[in-house]
Amino acid sequence: MNKITRFFWFCSGAHIGTLKKYPIEHNKYVGIGATIFFTALFASLSGGYAMYFVFSGNAFAVGFAILFGLLWGTAIFNMDRYIVSSINKQGSTNSQILQASPRILLAIMIGVVISRPLELKIFDKEIRQKLKTAYLKGQHSKIDTLQKTYQQKYAMELGHNLDLKKEKDSLEKDINHSRFELNQEVFGDKTNQTSGLSGYGTYAKQKQAVLQEKETRLKTVTDDLGKMDNYLGQRKDYEGLNSTRLFSDKQLDSLANVAGFADRNWALGQLAYNANGTRDLDTYLAESFIGYLFILFECLPVFVKLMSPKGPYDVAVAKTAEANMHFAERDKDRDMAVTDEVYDYQLENDVEHRKKIITGQSAYDIERHSYE
Template sequence: MKKITRFFWFCSGAHVDTLKKYPIEHNKYVGIGATIFFTALFAALSGGYAMYFVFSGSAFAVGFAILFGLLWGTAIFNMDRYIVSSINKEGTTNQQIMQASPRILLAIMIGVVISRPLELKIFDKEIRQKLRSSYLKGQNRKIDTLQKTYQQKYAMELTKNADLKKEKDSLEKDINRSRYQLNQEVFGDKTNQTSGITGYGTYAKQKEGVLIEKQNRLKTVTDDMGKMDQYLAGRKQFEGLNDLRLFTPKQLDSLTAIAGFADRNWALGQLSYNENGTRDLDTYLAISFIGYLFILFECLPVFVKLMSPKGPYDTALAKTAEANTYFAEKDKDRDIAVTDNTYDHGLDTDISRRKRIITAQSDYDFERHSYE
């Protein structure tokens, strides 16, 4: 437990030797350090998960994810540790809030960054379904766009082909009717279209000539239609229409499995909306609360430090910092004095002056030792 305690003290950014002297402050800084540590742990998991999707499909995806997760977690750990340890409890409440406000904004940004990949994992099933629907609609729109472009580009040929088809249908009906009338004429059936004379006479020959003429025209129209259909089929192949098909369920599963971070992030944002464009309040609140939870978790060490009253550790730390500043200035003055007294156009050989310098140095060391 002592090792764990010291580890969390280190995570909190506290000065361990000073903190040891004040047991009443131990638990507070264990809590702050644990919060910073677990925030960094979540950041490592989040960063690793995001990097795994970036390199998804690569043989080194897991290795890159672990490496980036460790680097990202370490960076967030150091940043949080600095943010908490740099808050000065000596000022007033307003001064502390002003001092911490940039750090809180930074903590909010970090919370947003580390929460997003974890949200992607939490809503993975819903994201996959949204991506399947999106890919299917996108393929439909692509097919419709190509089809419209094809129809506009070859409007003249398509119109001609449609006219030939109409003519062919009309000719086939006329030929059937003419063949029926020819049979009536040959067998002597009296109608308003036949003479009623049995046998292959003049009227029968006329009707047969009309029938043959229509059959020849039908053959010409059919040949023209065949050529036009062949031409349009080649144009469809050239324009890529024949290669486009709606995705099968298996293809949709494959596409969603290799979807990148940007597509999944878009799908997560779309989960908050219904098909008609209205906001789905339940899903929106669920996604938002998860994000707010991580933002609060990231800001928690700063809030704990701000809300905690000024303790003996803070006072001792302030005095230590003040003493270090004082002695640093005194060290600077002493070094200048020694330099001025020791070197004066070369090496000073005056023994009495050296003794005064040694005596001053001893007095200074004694004063510092007594203060500490």
């Protein structure tokens, strides 16, 4: 327990030597240190998952995720530790809040950043379903667009093809009716359209000629229709209509698995809305509370430091800092005085040296005098 306590003291950024003298402050800084540690731990997990998601499918994805998770967690740990340890408890409440405001804003930003990847993982199943629906809807829209473009581009050919089909259907009906009348004429059935005389006579030959004329026209229309269908089929291949199909369930699963961060982040945002565009309150509150939880967790060390009253440790640290500043100023003045003395001594020696040169002393005497 002593090792754990000292570890959390280290996490809180406290001066352990000073903190040991005040047992009443021990638990407070254990709590602050534990909060900072677990915030960094969650940040490490969040960053590791985000990196694993980026390199998903790569053989080194796990290694990259672990390495980035450790680096990201360490960075957040160091930042939180600095934020908490740099809050000065000597000022008034307003000054402390003003001092902590930039740090709270930074903590909120960090909370948002570390919460998003974990939200993506928590709502992974719902995100996949939303992505499948979006991909299927997008494919429908793509096919409709291609179909509309194709119909506008080849409107004349499609109109001519439709006319040929109508003429073909009409000819087929007429041929069947003419063939029936021809049989009635040959077999002598008396109707409004037949003479009632059996045998292959004049009327039968006339009806046979009309029938052959219609069959010839039907053959021509059928050939033209086949050529037009072949041409339009080639145009569909060229425009991509024949190659564009709706996604199967297997394809949708594959697309959802390889979806990028932008698509998944969009899907997570869309979970809070129903199909008719209204807000789904339950999902919205679930997403919001997860984000708020991480933001609160990130801000908690700062809030704890602000809410805690000024204790003996804070007073001792302030006095130590003040004493260190005094010693630093004193050492600075002393160093400046010594520097001035050295400079004056060097200047004096330099003047004496010049005088000796002017009076004609030899270089040997000057050097010996300097040595002595």
